[in-house]
Amino acid sequence: MRGASAPHPPRSGGARTPQFLSSLADRARSGDVLVTRDPDPRDPARGTDQERRSAVLILVAGTGIEDARIVLEERGNALRSQPGQFSLPGGGRDAGDDDDVETALREAQEETGLDPDDVRVLGAFAPIPMPWRGQRVTPVLAWTPVAPALGVQDPIEVERVVWASLTGPGSLSDPAHRRRGLLGGVPVGPVFELPEDAFVWGFTAMILENVLTGMGLEPVARTDPTREIPAQRRR
Structure with missing residues (x-):
């Protein structure tokens, strides 16, 4: 299934894309759909022409799936929107951004100190509509190949930066750290309970699950144990 946006060509040179990422990179290069949302009761009856454009960066570091990691950040606890929740680096598009790729790289640099020249952009998936926020997220x-040294740049926006392993103990694919989330008893999709209280759910967890399956790893099973979203992670 292909998105409506134009494909984004890869940026930056460097080492050849590793085999474990090749299929996912092909999809990103063609602007494929990464996440298909189920209808949400918060969705308005009609879309809006005033949707804000945002982008998030899925930064994978490693030369093989056994050592690969993805960078996440804990949002500042004083923020008005989703304080204390774990997310991918990213944010809203600025007037000076050429495209969604530039938005994602700029936001990652502002939030984690990432040097855009240290990474190779493989492509951008189709924007994900979030009508209840009047937003589209790419x-x-x-x-x-090697995880860059990253850290908090603005403690108001970001509490901490963490790397989540794809495989092995304590990883995104470790059955001991995967749940099906509940919010007031209502299913809300996959949950990852990672080490050091890195609790990932919602939109970010849906993206991560689709990244895992795009690399040939298993999704969070419908039969996995459930977990009510902790109060401090649902604000």
């Missing part, structure tokens, strides 16, 4: 896929 996931941008990037890769680097």
Whole structure:
């Protein structure tokens, strides 16, 4: 299934894309759909022509799936929107951004100190509509063979930066750290309970699950244990 947006060509040179990322990179390069949302009761009856454009960066570091990691950040606890929740680096498009790729890289640099020249952008998936927020979010896929040194740039926006392993103990694919989330008893999709209280759910968890399956790893099973979203992670 293809998105309506034009494909984004890869940026930056460097080492050849590793085999474990090749299929996902092909999809990003062609602007394929990464996440298909189920209808949400918060969705308005009609879309809006005033939707804000945003982008998030899916930065994968590693030369093989056994050592690959994805960068996440814990949002500042003083923020008005989703304080304390874990997300991918990203944010809203600025007037000076050429495209969604530039938005994702700029936001990642502002939030984590990432040098855009340290990564190879592989492409951008189709924008994900979020009508209840009047927003469309484009996931941008990037890769680097070695994880760059990243850290909090603005403690108001970001509490901490963490790397989530794709495989192995304590990873995104470790059955001991995967759940089906509940919010007031209502299913809300996959949940990842990672080490150091890195609790990932909602929109970010849906993206991560689709990244895992795009690399040939298993999704969070419908039969996995459930977990009510903790109060401090649902604000």
